[in-house]
Amino acid sequence: MFSTNHNTNRTNDLIKAFTLILIAFSTHLHAQQKIVIDDAMALSYPYSAVLLKSDKLKINYIKEDFGVTCSVSVEWDESHVETTSQSVRYNKFKVLPLKACLPKTEAWKVLKQLK
Numbered sequence: 001m002f003s004t005n006h007n008t009n010r011t012n013d014l015i016k017a018f019t020l021i022l023i024a025f026s027t028h029l030h031a032q033q034k035i036v037i038d039d040a041m042a043l044s045y046p047y048s049a050v051l052l053k054s055d056k057l058k059i060n061y062i063k064e065d066f067g068v069t070c071s072v073s074v075e076w077d078e079s080h081v082e083t084t085s086q087s088v089r090y091n092k093f094k095v096l097p098l099k100a101c102l103p104k105t106e107a108w109k110v111l112k113q114l115k
Contacts, residue, residue: 046107047098050074053114059097068093070101074110081110 043051051057054074060082061070067089073082083106093100102110 043096043098046104046111047102050102050107050111050114051098053111057098059101061093061097061101063090068100070097072098072102072106072110074114076114079113081113083110 056075058073071085088100
């Protein structure tokens with residue numbers, strides 16, 4: 001059973017992680033567009049763990065006629081990894097950009113490197 005303090009700390013960590021991702025995300029946009037993640041708690045494991053364990057996470061993307069081509073860059077300690085580009089529908093990207101650009105199998109691989 002978790003204490004209220006533990007849950008509050010976890011929530012604060014998730015809020016900090018999402019703030020960092022949104023800052024990195026918004027500073028990388030070419031046309032000064034901003035995409036807001038509506039439900040921060042919608043990110044399940046392993047995505048939440050990747051966010052919490054990384055020092056910096058950036059979503060790199062280019063909007064195209066058919067949707068979005070994107071990849072994810074993760075930095076921790078002295079290490080860095082960038083995932084392969086994904087082509088996704090814009091609606092999927094707009095709702096949860098991290099999940100759209102980082103397939104779950106890739107998220108697990110990144111998480112293993114973060115441990």
